[in-house]
Amino acid sequence: MKKRRFLSFLVILSISFCLTSFGNEPQVIAIRAGKIWTVTNGVITDGIILVKDGKIQSVGENVDVSEGAKVLDMSGKNVMPGMIDAHCHIGLSLDIFSEMNETVAAVAAEMLILDAFNPYSDDVNKALRCGVTTIMLAPGNRNPVGGLPAILKLDINKANDWVLVRAAGVEFSVMNEALMFDREPTSRAGLMELIREELDKAKEDKDDGFNPTRDILKRVVVANKTAYIWARNVDEIASAMAIVDEYELKAVLVAAEQGDEIADMIAERNLPVIYPPLLLSSRDKDLKRAGRIAGNGVKLAFSSLAPKTDLCDLRTSAVLAAKYGLDKETALKCLTINAAEILGVADRLGSISEGKDADLVILNGEPLQLTSGIEMVMINGNIVYQRQEE
Amino acid sequence: MRIYVILLTFLMLVSAFVAPGRAEITAIKAGKILTISGEPITDGVILIEDGKITEIGTGIDIPEGAAVVDADKKVVMPGIVDASAPAPVRGDLNEQSNEITPTLRISDALDPQSKALKRIVQTGVTTLFVSPGRQNIIGGLGVVVKPTGKVPQHMVIKDEAALTIVMDMDPTQGNRIPRGQPPVNFYFRRPGTRMAIIWMLRKSFFDAQQQTDSEQIEDPNLAILSSVLKDEIPIHVNARRAIAIRATLKVADEYGLKLIFQECTEGYKVAEQLAERKIPVVLGPFYYYPGSMGQYREGRKVNWNNAGILAEAGVKVALSSGGQPGAIDILTAATFAVRHGMDSDEALKAITIIPAEILGVADRVGSLEKGKDADIVILSGDPLNVTTRVEKVILNGKTVYQ
Numbered sequence: 001m002k003k004r005r006f007l008s009f010l011v012i013l014s015i016s017f018c019l020t021s022f023g024n025e026p027q028v029i030a031i032r033a034g035k036i037w038t039v040t041n042g043v044i045t046d047g048i049i050l051v052k053d054g055k056i057q058s059v060g061e062n063v064d065v066s067e068g069a070k071v072l073d074m075s076g077k078n079v080m081p082g083m084i085d086a087h088c089h090i091g092l093s094l095d096i097f098s099e100m101n102e103t104v105a106a107v108a109a110e111m112l113i114l115d116a117f118n119p120y121s122d123d124v125n126k127a128l129r130c131g132v133t134t135i136m137l138a139p140g141n142r143n144p145v146g147g148l149p150a151i152l153k154l155d156i157n158k159a160n161d162w163v164l165v166r167a168a169g170v171e172f173s174v175m176n177e178a179l180m181f182d183r184e185p186t187s188r189a190g191l192m193e194l195i196r197e198e199l200d201k202a203k204e205d206k207d208d209g210f211n212p213t214r215d216i217l218k219r220v221v222v223a224n225k226t227a228y229i230w231a232r233n234v235d236e237i238a239s240a241m242a243i244v245d246e247y248e249l250k251a252v253l254v255a256a257e258q259g260d261e262i263a264d265m266i267a268e269r270n271l272p273v274i275y276p277p278l279l280l281s282s283r284d285k286d287l288k289r290a291g292r293i294a295g296n297g298v299k300l301a302f303s304s305l306a307p308k309t310d311l312c313d314l315r316t317s318a319v320l321a322a323k324y325g326l327d328k329e330t331a332l333k334c335l336t337i338n339a340a341e342i343l344g345v346a347d348r349l350g351s352i353s354e355g356k357d358a359d360l361v362i363l364n365g366e367p368l369q370l371t372s373g374i375e376m377v378m379i380n381g382n383i384v385y386q387r388q389e390e
Numbered sequence: 391m392r393i394y395v396i397l398l399t400f401l402m403l404v405s406a407f408v409a410p411g412r413a414e415i416t417a418i419k420a421g422k423i424l425t426i427s428g429e430p431i432t433d434g435v436i437l438i439e440d441g442k443i444t445e446i447g448t449g450i451d452i453p454e455g456a457a458v459v460d461a462d463k464k465v466v467m468p469g470i471v472d473a474s475a476p477a478p479v480r481g482d483l484n485e486q487s488n489e490i491t492p493t494l495r496i497s498d499a500l501d502p503q504s505k506a507l508k509r510i511v512q513t514g515v516t517t518l519f520v521s522p523g524r525q526n527i528i529g530g531l532g533v534v535v536k537p538t539g540k541v542p543q544h545m546v547i548k549d550e551a552a553l554t555i556v557m558d559m560d561p562t563q564g565n566r567i568p569r570g571q572p573p574v575n576f577y578f579r580r581p582g583t584r585m586a587i588i589w590m591l592r593k594s595f596f597d598a599q600q601q602t603d604s605e606q607i608e609d610p611n612l613a614i615l616s617s618v619l620k621d622e623i624p625i626h627v628n629a630r631r632a633i634a635i636r637a638t639l640k641v642a643d644e645y646g647l648k649l650i651f652q653e654c655t656e657g658y659k660v661a662e663q664l665a666e667r668k669i670p671v672v673l674g675p676f677y678y679y680p681g682s683m684g685q686y687r688e689g690r691k692v693n694w695n696n697a698g699i700l701a702e703a704g705v706k707v708a709l710s711s712g713g714q715p716g717a718i719d720i721l722t723a724a725t726f727a728v729r730h731g732m733d734s735d736e737a738l739k740a741i742t743i744i745p746a747e748i749l750g751v752a753d754r755v756g757s758l759e760k761g762k763d764a765d766i767v768i769l770s771g772d773p774l775n776v777t778t779r780v781e782k783v784i785l786n787g788k789t790v791y792q
Contacts, residue, residue: 181486183487187485187499190491193493193495242498265541
């Protein structure tokens with residue numbers, strides 16, 4: 001009895017060794033799909049995507065599938081690039097607002113939001129279920145200078161390089177939310193003065209020993225890194241634009257909901273806009289805004305601002321915006337390539353084309369349909385989510 | 391009537407098609423024009439082109455294709471200038487983290503979509519002075535704006551128009567002395583008394599004076615204060631009680647400051663001193679919420695004859711709504727000032743050209759003259775009559791309220 005148990009243990013051990021040695025070989029995956037939404041190169045019907053080493057090797061209608069390739073038959077299904085959430089706060093602890101805002105000091109430039117991220121939280125799985133493969137993890141809007149956002153791929157279990165950018169640009173806020181009753185600043189005028197003061201000091205480029213705040217702000221003022229500026233209302237956006245003009249910043253407007261009122265001025269300055277989530281409960285007036293902003297030639301990307309809202313709202317936002325005036329093609333771009341370009345990772349992400357990362361979302365319907373569900377999600381060619389049949 | 395409307399529409403259409411490149415001309419036919427700068431004109435015409443007044447007087451030919459505003463039986467006056475208006479600002483007006491905040495620019499906090507702005511226009515105001523709040527000793531830099539424009543930058547006609555200083559007990563409100571507990575936040579601090587307020591004001595100007603001669607002033611606060619000392623920026627002092635006004639005059643004499651007083655509810659007690667120093671006064675508000683307690687009530691008492699007494703003593707008096715929307719608007723304030731002893735011509739000047747002069751924008755607004763901005767208010771009757779209402783407000787040649 002004992003002997004048999006030992007034997008079976010040996011057999012299992014040898015089999016598992018065999019399996020791992022197979023797994024180390026670079027495997028080619030061929031995905032046969034009904035419709036491929038490449039985003040940058042139109043829609044391919046009945047095409048094949050070849051994935052090798054986690055990268056897309058080729059894509060098209062007539063692609064030779066070599067022998068030994070693992071074929072995933074997804075004919076009748078739609079494939080789109082992995083969606084990019086341009087601004088969210090998932091994976092932080094329960095008390096979200098104290099976790100993402102270092103409110104004790106107004107200027108918290110050197111805070112890394114990545115340090116507060118828990119890769120094993122439920123939020124990550126939820127994001128994958130919604131087809132989001134890359135996120136920008138950002139600090140909150142309650143500090144004039146909020147900290148350093150990070151760009152992450154949500155394939156946290158398999159690959160080591162899930163952190164794409166550890167510190168991308170600097171987060172600013174000119175919103176009313178950045179005002180506190182018991183901390184400087186308490187007024188909008190004071191807020192602007194504070195930001196100007198800090199940027200002035202950074203611009204001066206005086207050697208005053210070790211000063212992390214100064215060094216970080218130099219990245220924005222001198223080294224031309226992106227400044228992500230929270231501004232919702234027209235006056236806040238105007239304040240943000242004043243700062244951008246004054247210091248010639250490379251900036252992105254975050255949550256600029258009312259940007260349509262002065263969309264021409266935003267377009268003039270070439271400022272991309274990260275749009276807050278559109279909800280089914282939003283008013284018609286607000287649902288029309290996104291389309292009008294993009295119509296003026298402003299580069300638009302969607303964000304979920306999760307967990308304030310659900311991560312599913314990323315695709316819902318695009319669907320609703322498309323329903324209320326946003327061009328359908330642009331709506332899809334806003335979820336993928338536009339966001340990648342705004343975040344500066346368009347060389348690796350954002351579309352289904354040769355050489356890019358194999359981050360794919362497979363749906364059972366068209367992407368811009370509320371009824372279509374997500375069947376499978378791949379990151380770097382690894383299946384990270386697959387829908388279970390009931 | 392219908393034919394007339396159709397004809398007019400046709401005329402406008404034709405003019406729009408015939409001369410697309412030419413700036414549009416608006417003509418206002420008025421029963422009575424109160425120019426403020428000169429004598430009133432009966433049955434006159436005002437021509438507006440490109441947001442400016444090009445022609446004003448009687449017997450002027452209306453050019454073909456001009457849009458005509460018919461105000462035959464109406465009274466036309468220049469847009470009202472409110473030197474202490476409700477602030478179209480979102481969020482706190484005061485930066486409460488410090489008492490001395492000269493670098494604060496209220497223009498950074500302007501909200502062009504503010505509802506207060508719409509209400510201001512409805513009272514006939516076309517130019518207003520927005521100052522920082524009244525809880526800091528040196529509050530910051532005020533701005534002169536027009537209630538139009540999509541972004542704050544378009545509204546502003548004069549930035550850094552004045553430095554706001556508050557000399558009543560208001561800056562002490564909320565400051566506490568830590569008793570039996572550690573001083574955890576910035577509410578535990580000076581000033582707590584009138585002595586401390588005046589001392590802090592004096593000290594900040596002293597610091598600025600020490601550095602005035604140096605080439606480059608490092609501290610931005612002191613840089614602003616030293617340009618105030620050089621008379622580049624005027625000072626608006628918010629003081630109600632005579633004791634506060636006298637104290638400010640003392641500090642002003644020490645440093646040679648140029649002052650403008652606001653609120654000044656007890657101004658009549660120091661009328662001669664103000665006249666002697668040629669200090670203008672902006673009166674208002676003319677209503678205070680009842681029921682406040684203790685120090686908050688300090689000097690908050692409406693003296694209607696204040697305006698008349700000050701004007702008679704030779705002080706330049708401007709009337710304002712005092713930053714309280716809906717309570718008593720600026721035209722009503724002028725009406726009541728006349729009832730309580732002010733000359734009616736003086737009262738009209740006190741809401742137009744005098745505040746414009748005080749704010750330093752008299753070259754653009756404040757009266758109806760050739761070359762000035764086309765800010766025009768059309769009233770149903772005499773402006774100093776309580777039954778009169780504002781019928782139309784034209785701002786930079788465009789109708790903004792009807």
